[in-house]
Amino acid sequence: MKKIEAIIRVTQFEAVRDALAEVGVQFFTLSEVRGYGLQKGAKLVYRGANHGADFIARLQMDILVHADKVGSVIKAIEESGRTGKVGDGKILVLNVDSVVRIRTGERDEAAL
């Protein structure tokens, strides 16, 4: 069991979602996240004072998958989420020890 955390551009969301559906990912958790770093946000001016939007809006998808599907899911996100410019995001793969579906009490593989 693996958890894939993908941080992607807001503008690539539709493409990534469709690509994931094609490889059979029916569900994921979606969060609005903000990045802070070298890539500055848009330059803004208000009443003569410059101010950058320091935080950059991104989306994070948390996807639980069987270990054997990790390759195809990563490929789908990589291809659909890429624009080639700085800031396309990152994909992390983490091991998952245990999964419980609260409604049924199913455990692990059955609960994915």
Added chain:
Amino acid sequence: MQANEALEAATQSQFMVNNLWILIAAALVFIMHLGFATLEAGFVQRKNVLNILFKNSMIISIGILTYCLCGFNLMYPGFAEDSSGFLAFAGVGLSHTTEGYSAADGTYTYWTDFIFQAMFAATCATIVSGAVAERIKLVPFLLFATLFVAISYPITGSWKWGGGWLDAMGFYDFAGSTLVHSVGGWAALAGIILLGPRAGKYTAKGMRAIPGHSMPLATIGVFLLFFGWFGFNGGSVLSADPELVGLVFVTTSLAAAAGALGAFFTSYIMFRSYDLSMVLNGILGGLVGITAGADVMSPTDAVIIGFIAGIIIPLSVSFFDRLKLDDPVGATSVHLVCGIWGTLAVAIFGDCGEGVGGFMAQLTGVLAIGAFTFLFAFIVFFAIKATMGIRVDVEEEARGLDVGEHGMSAYS
């Protein structure tokens, strides 16, 4: 006999039409208070919105009540003809009279006169409210606003509109570029000098932007103010004179439009940005600028006066920022600086102020009313600062005045 009756009927109808127009104008000026409330709410941060709305709600209420209690009779004390009056008081409260208010000699009733003037009165305190926003304590501010509307505004108003000494020397201020707007602006200046800037506005690394939380609200506010200004200037004709009221609508609109363009070009040249907040201030600057001479300007004059007022806005905002005088809504630039400009412009354009004498009269009015108002406001703010304190503490400012002063949020 029949001709006499016809004449009387015509005079009576004219009286009714005049009276009705001033009442409608009073209602339009009332809407300006909603304009101020929304404009100021839009220009402050989310965490201070309820506080600014609270102040605006209280100011219009305090303004009407104090104007009834003493303001009206301080502003229109009935100085003797050519007496060069400085200060007089016609007594507490309203006393219904028809003297000078009947169909034969007046154009509206006593009640109409009062309510139209009362709607103006609170405006000057509302102007202060925006400039001192996001850091002033609620009760000390309301105390200041009460004294300001009850005493300072009517006294300086009486010098011109009440038939006092400035009126006698030929000072001209049609609808209040100085009497209303600069008066509010001078008090705002005194307030922000004594308050200091908002935390984090001027840092060692330079000026930091503190963007207003809602430009849609600010835009609604400015359009409402523009709308209400038809009553503010149009009603100041003090009759429904078809020619004059029509002209005033035209000059008022042209100046507002030219103000927008002046601010648009100047702020683009200065900041390389199309700054909506500057264009909104520019519209108001144009309106304030034309207010002193809206009935004596040609359309061309109005466009020039408004355009220059618009140019003044970004320059003035930068000027106050350079002095580290923090004004979140630009009230000092709009009302004080453009108010002074509009008052002086009466002597430069139009056919009212001729030559140096006209200019000196305008300058005297600007300086005398400015000095009195600034001193009054400074002393009152200073006394409040020394006793109750005027500024919220650092933690409250960071958390916001909505929770700090009211224990509520504007948006929940």
